[in-house]
Amino acid sequence: MNAFAIRSLLLLLLASGVQLAWAQARDIRFELGFAGQVVADRWNPLRVSLRDQPAARLVLEIDRGNLREGEQIVRYEAALAAGSGLYVFEDDVFVPTWRQLTWSVRTPEAVLASGSLDRRQVDPRPLHLVVARDVGSQRQQLGDEARVVDVLPNDLPTRGAAYAGVDSLVLEGTTAAPSARAVAAAAAAGVRVVVLEPLPERFDPLAGLVPAEQQRLGSGWLIRAPPGDLAASLTATARLDTTTLLAALSVPPLDEPPQGRAQVVVLAAAAAYALVVVLLVRLGRLPGLLSAVMLAALVTVGSWQALRPSEATTLRSRSLSIGGGTLAHRLELRSVFSRSQQEVRLPVSARLLDTPQWQTGRDETVLDLPRWSAATLALKPRLEPATLRWDGETLYNDGELSLGEIFVLGYGVQTQRSGVLGPGERLGVTISQDSLIPDSYSALVAHLPMGSALARSGGQIFVALSDREPWAEPRSEVR
Numbered sequence: 001m002n003a004f005a006i007r008s009l010l011l012l013l014l015a016s017g018v019q020l021a022w023a024q025a026r027d028i029r030f031e032l033g034f035a036g037q038v039v040a041d042r043w044n045p046l047r048v049s050l051r052d053q054p055a056a057r058l059v060l061e062i063d064r065g066n067l068r069e070g071e072q073i074v075r076y077e078a079a080l081a082a083g084s085g086l087y088v089f090e091d092d093v094f095v096p097t098w099r100q101l102t103w104s105v106r107t108p109e110a111v112l113a114s115g116s117l118d119r120r121q122v123d124p125r126p127l128h129l130v131v132a133r134d135v136g137s138q139r140q141q142l143g144d145e146a147r148v149v150d151v152l153p154n155d156l157p158t159r160g161a162a163y164a165g166v167d168s169l170v171l172e173g174t175t176a177a178p179s180a181r182a183v184a185a186a187a188a189a190g191v192r193v194v195v196l197e198p199l200p201e202r203f204d205p206l207a208g209l210v211p212a213e214q215q216r217l218g219s220g221w222l223i224r225a226p227p228g229d230l231a232a233s234l235t236a237t238a239r240l241d242t243t244t245l246l247a248a249l250s251v252p253p254l255d256e257p258p259q260g261r262a263q264v265v266v267l268a269a270a271a272a273y274a275l276v277v278v279l280l281v282r283l284g285r286l287p288g289l290l291s292a293v294m295l296a297a298l299v300t301v302g303s304w305q306a307l308r309p310s311e312a313t314t315l316r317s318r319s320l321s322i323g324g325g326t327l328a329h330r331l332e333l334r335s336v337f338s339r340s341q342q343e344v345r346l347p348v349s350a351r352l353l354d355t356p357q358w359q360t361g362r363d364e365t366v367l368d369l370p371r372w373s374a375a376t377l378a379l380k381p382r383l384e385p386a387t388l389r390w391d392g393e394t395l396y397n398d399g400e401l402s403l404g405e406i407f408v409l410g411y412g413v414q415t416q417r418s419g420v421l422g423p424g425e426r427l428g429v430t431i432s433q434d435s436l437i438p439d440s441y442s443a444l445v446a447h448l449p450m451g452s453a454l455a456r457s458g459g460q461i462f463v464a465l466s467d468r469e470p471w472a473e474p475r476s477e478v479r
Helices: 005-028 137-144 180-188 200-207 227-236 240-249 263-307
Strands: 028-032 042-053 057-061 073-081 083-095 098-105 109-116 127-132 149-151 168-170 192-196 214-217 220-225 312-323 328-339 342-346 350-352 359-360 363-368 373-381 382-385 388-390 396-397 406-407 426-428 453-457 460-464
Touching: 028 098, 042 057, 042 073, 042 098, 057 083, 073 083, 127 137, 137 149, 137 227, 168 180, 180 192, 180 214, 180 220, 180 328, 192 227, 200 227, 214 312, 220 227, 227 350, 240 312, 312 388, 312 453, 328 342, 328 363, 350 359, 363 373, 388 453, 388 460, 396 453
Parallel strands: 073 359, 127 149, 127 168, 168 192, 192 220, 312 460
Antiparallel strands: 028 042, 042 083, 057 073, 057 098, 098 109, 214 220, 312 328, 328 373, 328 382, 342 363, 350 373, 359 363, 388 396, 396 426, 406 453, 453 460
């Protein structure tokens, strides 16, 4: 075979390999954010679609470092199942401000597909999602600086964390009706959902979800408005800032080292031991000295058994559940304190607040902790049934926990005979002379609207939001 034939064969094989790789990558679709728009420093929806692919692994690497500090990698990994036909993987990922963001779908033998996001795409501004055939008029009302994204009804997730970077969701009625579950998830996660009237009959399933002109659901709003009142509706309602609420929830800090024995007790025990040793040595001479040595060995072993911690790792948690209507938006912090150098695996999806790099996945977060160190995690936000609910006159405990320290902004401390609001119980709200804010809520109330009701059970704080905004003056008489 001459050189020309060999060269032709190599070119043919190379072209076939490129075509095969291109065809394989074409059957793998990676989507991050809404319509390719990612909100930096927020949770973003992730979707990977595979068709007729082997079992693989998704690896997302985010370098959040700089030239002075070097690489600081946040790594996300997830298993992708094999099978014929279409397989879709969905999750939510916290995307910090990145210097470099790359992704790949790989097997142990090869990389099936890969890509990256340009540094110039970093943008922390929230999104305004519009479900409409023509978004021109809504874009004008939202302003030139707003990040307006045109989405399809089927593009709306049903997971609350996916909407962490979304400010508003506008439904016009010129498209197919979105899922009522997706709309409820968006509102409960803090999004201001605006339904522009009139709506066609195919939107009737949403009519029961938005029965009034405006109402709370979770930490967000459901609003009905004419097409020309979109801007006014958004101005009249405010979105809660979960970033500031998380910061307030972390006060006092969770990552302080656990308390050991009281210093007075340790000093008293040491003084008693020293006195016994002195008496044994001075009065017992050689037998006393031998007894003191034996006593030292016994005290050493006994002290180690008595004073050493039972676990090498200490976990603490504190949560905030923000409810409106029947749903609540749950934010949770966890602190991990390690007494030894170890790798800690937690069965949660989370981001770290005080550590520049970590590894996480759908159901696990991995921490590499040095000896005698701590880390604080913010768990992925989630939705849950509301525990504390109130209609402007009466507070209801719809959960299974007994709630104490009941306080309503504008009304003051609410007291009851038993001191707690038990499961299934209700409490009429009145204006109280005791308006002193409990210490548990002092950092939170500055970031909550007037009329918010707060209650607590251990490290869990429950907030019930008022449907009125601007909030009405408190009433002195309650039914």
